[in-house]
Amino acid sequence: MQQKIVIKVFMHCPKCRTKAMQIAVTMQGVESAELTGEEKDHVVVVGVGIDSVELTRQLRKKVAYAELVSVGENKKKTEKPDTICPSVIGFPPPPPPPPPPYYSYHVCEERDPFCIIL
Template sequence: MKVTMNCQKCRAEAMKVAAKTDGVTSVAIEGPDKDKMVVVGDDIDTASLSLALKKKLGHSVILTVEEVKPKPPEKKPEEIIKALYEYWPPPPYRPCPIYCSEIYSEPQQSNCSLM
């Protein structure tokens, strides 16, 4: 709705009138000049709301009336899901490798020799 709201007092009065209307769940003021009011709710009588705003503030125009659809739940990106399953199930337990080294020694020469 477009409502004539020149000062902060007029904006507060418009929000009070809209909030008192049956079915209203939220009221917000938008626009670069702060002259547009967004009213959200169930089964709001827009004509009676506009008339009440005209009585209090002098001028109001209904710009759009539309149904607010609930947002679908956000899906996780496939990358996150892929990352979760990349390490699931956890790898089996592997013991640390044991390295065996062969001890090599040179044969000792004896003092005895046969010739």
């Protein structure tokens, strides 16, 4: 069963956000992590068998004050299958490549008009 954990972390700078994300994704069992909220101060972690207390403790220790907002089951959004439009216009195939150049050589033998032997 997947669980969704929301932790509010008081972050002051972009470096703190990066550090919080790195800590969140290195926890065992995490499948996805994202920052949400108006000020990007909520860390939402989804996964199987995540220790929410340990994650909160690590964020407090290495980033800033953090409080556990919620722990619950992850409700997956049902995605509608993409409908394929039956009137899709295909493109014609590209033209074939041009043929290779044809080289011809014209060889002329010059005969000497004064030579009788040939």
